[in-house]
Amino acid sequence: MEISRHFVKISALNQKINVHYRTAGESHLPKLIVLHPSPLSSEFMQGIIEQFAAEYHVVAWDLPGYGDSDKLTQSSLSLVDYSNCLATFMEVLGISSAIIYGNATGAQLAIEFAKLFPQKSSKLLLENVAWFYPQERETLLANYFPDLSPKTDGSHLALMWKMANQLYQYFPWYDTSAQAKLSAPMPSQEVIMQTFKGYLKAGERYSDAYIAAINNEDPKQLAAVPIPVDILVWQHSIIYHYCQRLYDVELPENIQIHTESGDLMARYKQLVLLAKNQNKRETTCH
Template sequence: MQITRHFVDVGTRRVHYRRCGSGPVILMVHQSPRSSTEYEALMRTWGETHTCIAPDTPGFGQSDPLPDENATIDDFSDALVGLLDALGFDKVAAYGFHSGGTILVNTLARAPSRFTALAIGGFAIWTEEESKAFSQSYLPAFKPSAYGEHLAWLWNRILEQTWFFPWFDTRKAARIGVAHDDVARVDAVIREMLDSGDAYRVGYGAVLRAPRIVPAPGEETRPVLISAYEADVLYEHIDRLPALHPSWEARKLATAADQQQASLDHLAPHAQSAPAVIGECADEGFITVDTPGFTGRLHWKGTGQTLRVHAPGQSVELLDLAGAKAIDLPGHGLSDGWEGAAPADAAPWLAVIEAARTALGCTEIDFAPAPAGDPELLYPDLAPDRFGSYLTKAWQIVRAGKFFAPWYEAGAANAIDFTPEAIAPEALRIEHRALLRSSAAREWAVTRDAVARTIGLANRDADGH
């Protein structure tokens, strides 16, 4: 079941969402500090019978944050209503897990006419003591530091949130039953936190501070199912719920699969048909490319007739897009990776670039400058490891690259000029994230010059020079 990715403008903000399947619509709102990525497996299942739409909420994933750092749950609810307008949905059935459910319940209270039904997976009802602890310790600032110290904290915070709840409470009584040290699972959340940066505190904080709104009998609402499964940290919170509206129901279920199936069964009778056109913006998105060695989605952005191609280890967000479109190459940025190992010969890369040029209607191609040096040394292995050292390794590479060329020759003979702005932690953060996303940087570095020469010769022949 194919998942497509899109962007849509909601006022001055750009919102990213995933789409899968066909049939009546189910909107899916993720938990914090995650993104719509967490719903991909569920979207493929529910997409067999429904059109699943999963946005990144403001400040998470690839969606712009809200402008107010003190945004409340009402601001997030209003943003969700604005998204429904931009997508062209009059009303929807919706599913939300944990904080995604809190956003939905609050939005239902503010705009009941925009929903037909809700299914909520885990609904937090905090005690006064828990609320106090969360407000003091749960959301520390997450801002980049000059030498990457913030990355050591991030790794351990994300790893240990599966060991203790809340993550900062290391008492024996706070241990939970879902503990693991699965590197891939930790890395997936790490990358979403790197996308959000300090904005994670805005969205997460709004949810933690939000009042838990349960309508009184007689108030306008819609059918709501609140459920939780045994391994969920909010399982016992089902017992904390107050008396519910007659059209609301709460259930404690055995497994996550049971909880998801109960949610789908609840929503299916209320889901409505999708509009003929679902909104998306015209200057950013994803195209599907099918060439030898690569079948997948390429992220693109911009306007113009020139296709701009980034350097190894970089991405669209680091390019000047004035008068041009740009793509993230396979294994870079937001684009999919190569099927198997990335190729170290030019032909597959050339085929992808030409396919993108045709799909985007570009007539010319230009290449961003690439750093000189040995690709094996410029782009070492940055695969995630059990101790998170790949994060600080990538940071040190980016930082050293501002002082020396190539970065791995840290000597006076290789010193280069730099500006204070270039080594500002926020600037390094963007390049660091791009490098971490670049699983095929070394192979692109090996083949880039050959691809550029081939395209340059083809352009020259076409011009008759």
Template sequence: MSKSRIVTIDDQKLHFYTMGKGPALVMMHPSPSSAESLLPLAKELAENFTVFCVDTPGYGKSDPLVKKPENLRDYTRFLNKAFFKLGLEKPALYGSATGAQLAIRYGLEYPEAVSHIFLDNSAHFDDDLRDKVLKNYFPDLTPKINGNHLDIIWTMVSQMFQFFPWCFTTEEYALNRPQMPLVVLQMVAMDYLKAGEHYDVAYKAAFKHEKGEFVQQLKIPTTIFRWNNSIITPYIDSLLAFELPSNINGFYIEGDAAERSMKMTSFMNSISKQIPIHTIKESAMEVLPDEQVIYVKPTTYPPKIEATGKYLHDAWNQLVLSNTHLNAKAIQESLVDWYSSNSE
């Protein structure tokens, strides 16, 4: 069973879930989600690793960095202090998407402090595509009291599994795959709502870092997972097409999501025997105080999820009518809590 914990560095809280036994494995999530998204995989790895699923600063339950990060080094510098305080002397790192770029940068900055890196959804983008993504992929999602930002979020979420990048809807970028179930779209929409107006800070920094040249520079054992059903498979292939040193290897997975999880878990567990075990400093971990969202909750269940996204507006309007004293940011927090507390 996972424990929700924090470690405090310079008055800033880094939140993580921890579970399991064995050598340390730090897991870092995609943007704009949180460590919660990694818990199913973490539970599969917990028999062979002591797993730490970390909320990137500014996401999930972690405080944002005091100074707005300019690049991934600002994150890895803070993470290094936190890992040192926790006694994570030479953990393995797993990262997906933004988390993968954090793992790469951490390995470049602190090669002596990492035993193995597992890269999931790590890619290479050429400069032209990267520039277009940075200009179009990250709209302003500042909460508006009229709820109009919800339309942008639902457009992003709906197109995300149909096109990559989501913002380019021509055939060149079409994924030609079935739309995800509504429950998945709802989950991703909630990730954006939870992350709030600063959802793009680590996200943008990661896109700027998504270059094969950085991976080539890694000196420690590294595994790049290549899954044929990823929405960025062509760009993972672009990364694997680089001339990579012998310490970096691709691990190819066919099949569906269940096979992906099974094969990744099996491979990572086999590597656990090569990871040194260090004494983790339990005394450095603190329990995160409970924070309750204060608002007037409508007596009915929130509107049912539907494909147009109109349900989000309906829920938003109900909360605004019941909480006329709250600003848009507080309404957004209430919306997330209302759906979370009725997730069944």
């Protein structure tokens, strides 16, 4: 399956920016938009893009400020700001509505986007939707985002590499205690390198979307989504412990949680099946 790369210029927050995105799948197929985690980009999502592209026209952007998209000059960006960017991006591409797949930061963006623009989101398909308790959130925000501004001795690069490695060994990455150690096997060096590149490309403001997402990791935000939502909780996720807490929450009937304990391909298969459920639901409703 061929994945192609493109740029489009949009107006966002009183500036014009180039947004980089990847597409796959026939253009006449139903639309599915992929929203990536921070500090990554659509490059990291190519595996899932290929899986969806058999039955959808997949559009996977690089969030402004990440990957190969231009950075936004406004400081203290919110998920509302990013949601408005996404709405404009869809309008420029002529996409009136789509299934929205979001992972981690992408999931929180999808949640807020669906609340602001329910007519543009036929369904949400989400992964790595966590619930951080207030004290956990405070600790994360205080320690998760060290300064990565350039240093003359290159120490910022060494720190980026450390973060990229430990991200898949511990959660949070900075806590190297036995309690924080992850049981999932380490990913390939290619994945770690992609993560390192994500930090490098995002630069000093790599935390912008991250912080906005962490501040939104609360089931109250999720419960307000007015459209169908399917959440996949994968047991090999680095934040599985925090995602499974959602099972203890009474959520509206339009929000369903599913578990996958298999390997990466089993996860992909489950996601494709959950995406197909939207077509069945729409057919039944109409």
